Amino acid sequence: MSKVALITGGASGIGEAIARKLHAHKWQVVIADLNHAAGQLLAVELGEGAHCYRLDVTSEVAWQDLMSHLVQDGITLDILINNAGIGAMASIEETDTALWEQIMSVNATGVFLGCKMGLAHLRRSESSCIINISSALGKRALAGTCAYSASKAAAISLTESTALHSAQQGYGIRCNAILPGFVETPLLLNSIAESEDPDALKGYFTSLHPVGRIGKTDEVAAAVMYLAGDEAGFVTGIALSIDGGMTL
């Protein structure tokens, strides 16, 4: 029987790459995204074994509704990937309370609710796990990533407490975080293209990575494949940096 993975923010960017890779490896994928239309398009393109539901990760009610729908549709999850996230370049002086709360609600509260739902609803087996997509910026902030870095650091800490609690309770559900550096997502490429000096900005992002390039969405998906596989059955509570050395 193929494993079933739910990917929040699975309609585009890193989430889309994860959905495509898992589906290519014969997993069933549940794309959960605020942008239901884009998620539907992807699910239809992937075909059999791909499903799409609308989800606002910041809403506990929305999560509970989704879990009920999955039960009704006979879908039992093995893996939950908390990937949905938002970002903004803003220093502490540029960050007002509204922006702070907006970012924290998606990137921190969304992951908190995802971990909670994961423990409650994932199949309790050795191959079950929760994966939180944090960020290299959660380990090392930039001056302009005030709220974003704080929210991604929260995701790392949530990963540790969830992993320990789940192990102590004997649930068999592992919990790990992935920390990508800058990744070639449509969102990033657009923001580079629309900036005042695209070459300079691209050069700056590249210069942050010792390997001399920014990451690819498929490389984050490859890390998901490792952590979600039975081979990583003894890996829990870690923050896996997939960042070409950005945080060295």
Added chain:
Amino acid sequence: MHRLAGKTAWILGAAGRDNMGQVIARRFAAEGANVVVGGRNFEELERIAGEINGTAIYCDITSMADIKHSVSTTIERYGTLDIAVNSTGWGLLTPFEDTSEADLEKMMALQFKGPYQFMQCLVGNMSAQASIIQISSATATILVGNHHAYIGTKAGIDHVVRGVADEFGVRGIRVNSLSPGLTESPMAAPHLAVPGLREVFLKEYPMGRLNTSEDVAAAAVFLGSDECFMTGQNLQINGGLTLRRNPTGAEIEQYIAEAAGSDQS
């Protein structure tokens, strides 16, 4: 699965029957890599090389001449060197105040100078999609008693790993450490045979079991494959142990004493 097809890998520290290096070597061969095994017991190296259709090359990690010979011979034979794993180590247990100068020098040669020169020789000779893997230890992050020379050299070389990763990333060389905890391996077998010892360590492992060499080999396949964008990291593959701690010396003594007591009763 042939996730390492077309790759050539050198596993140093594969001369002990069924040790971590041999488990990694077997797994890499199963993933389609050409495998060169290195170490100091040539007879055993030849046996494992025969088993996996690989090549045995004698290598003492404390000898730069041996390291250079292994690298050049590997490249002559296979045309490339893509993955290099250092799985050597010396699990010396001794009280801090009693560590002799001779033991300290031996430890530094085996676990610091050796791995340093291993990487020194590799960075100029590996392919443009290369991965160097240093087998470190959970104890380089969390403490354990009577093991100071071991944990200090492991932590030291992990930091060198970060520096080498930073400097040679632009050449396409990734460098990472892998940190298992106490592993069901020939190196740990004499310790795990002491009644009470297994239990006192096990209580600290959130996932309720000790490490296996297979856990390490699986992570090494991920680090060795081209889809891995990870460098300069110390990958904790110890079932969550490094979120906690190792047992204290007093706890270890207590468990061993209790086990001995219950044996007599």
